[in-house]
Amino acid sequence: MKGHVVMRLAPSPSGPLHLGHTRMAMLNDEYVSRYGGELILRLEDTNPANIDPEAYEMIPQDLENIGVKIHRVVIQSERMEIYYEEARRLIESGHAYVCLCKAEDMRKLKLQSIACPHRNTTPEQNEKLFDDMIGGKFTPGTATLVIRTDLFHPNPSLRDWIAFRISPAKHPRTGEKYYAFPMMNFSVAVDDHRLGLTHVLRGKDQLNNTDRQRFIFQYSNWQMPEYYHYGMISLPGEKLKTSIIRKGIRDGKYSGWDDVRLNTVRALLRRGYKPETFRRYWVESGLREIDASFSWDIFNSMNRELIDGTSLRLFFVRDPVPVLVKNGPKSRVMIPFHPEHRELGFREMHVGGSPTILIQAEDWNGMSEGSTVRLKDLYNVERSGDQLVYKQNQEFNPKTMKIIHWLPEDSGEFTVLKPDGSRDDGRIESNITLVNGTSQFERYGYVTIEKERNSALFLHR
């Protein structure tokens, strides 16, 4: 591929983008920016029953937020006259006919390679029937426009396929202006040609559709773009359908499209994934036709590499246990916000004499009587009954002594919400007022802070 390419992203506006969509978005964007050209966002809204009006806004926003540059937006429902025009042309040349069979009859006949009674009609008859069809003279399910292919084609799904049907649903954008809508295979072929696409990258699930669309290109004497089909990616865990999520939001199960538990672009960005992470991951995955499974390990590792240098460190104590430190001296310590980037500044912590501090229940329970630990950046303490005692010997060897983090007793309450739906409640260092965005809670993991909610979203370890 070289020179000026024209490519497209063709989602249906049924909801915002999710993790799976970012692959086609990144790959197409990557090729366009690499070879120079134009990327078209084509919203495929020819099935009125499957449209979320808000998606017309959400999809371009999501793309912008992950750094995909769109040069032009095309909405298919605004191009109905074009589809009608091309349909009439194919009827005229005898490549399409109006079929009045019931759906199940048509299916049966096709499987047996038998022509239905409507297949052998004249273009003139079909023109009239098509006008009636788009003019609203048929009820839904009683008439379709069919592309005549080959009834003996070995692949039954390529035999005489449907190009137009009547939709019973009202279209959110065109209202009741249109009754007969093109099927995806028809509008895609017409638009791929009319928009001047040079290359199309799409999933392997479109393989049969490419073959169907090929008939339109042949009948019309159009040059076909180069089609590439990459393998399917299986996302581990439950894969939520957009319609289920929408219902969950309506029922209050999810806080919105950016709920921590979701794999939508908005949720992932909110948690702290970088646009560059999506790009790196998908570019590395490439265009192989093999099916693969998505690896959160690798995805997270790529993201960690991008955020680590700027993630300020803080202490978050989950399940805090208050413990008295007997003889602990009054102290004021300065701790770097990032161990390798002192230029990011220091945070200050102080405790009074014989203070009560907060440590994690897990760490407390792990301490046996008489064992010594280092309170990170503070001092050594030894367990004695239900309290800690300041050690006279403050030398310590990080190889042999366990280091735990801690907080002054008056630290504020804080919660971390996790993608699995659980939450960790605890206390946060007061210096959180100085930190924005993605932070690393030491010995815990990376999170993205939302101060106004007094909580953070868990990103990854």
Next chain:
RNA sequence: GCUCCGAUGGUGUAGACAGGUCAAGCAUAUCGGCCUUUCAAGCCGACGACUCGGGUCCAAAUCCCGAUCGGAGCACCA
């Protein structure tokens, strides 16, 4: 069942089109070590793969055939 596609370590990939430099590179995960006042990052090391069987060839991960396994599609969805 039919049509089409594919097969490299636990996972993701490079190499295949133009056979030799591949006793197979990289990343991630795991394990061990170093470093480190985080269970992070960094550094070093270990582990671990060409689905199987034929064929062509001096030479096959790479080309051909078959088997097996896996996937997608077979909607008046996109």
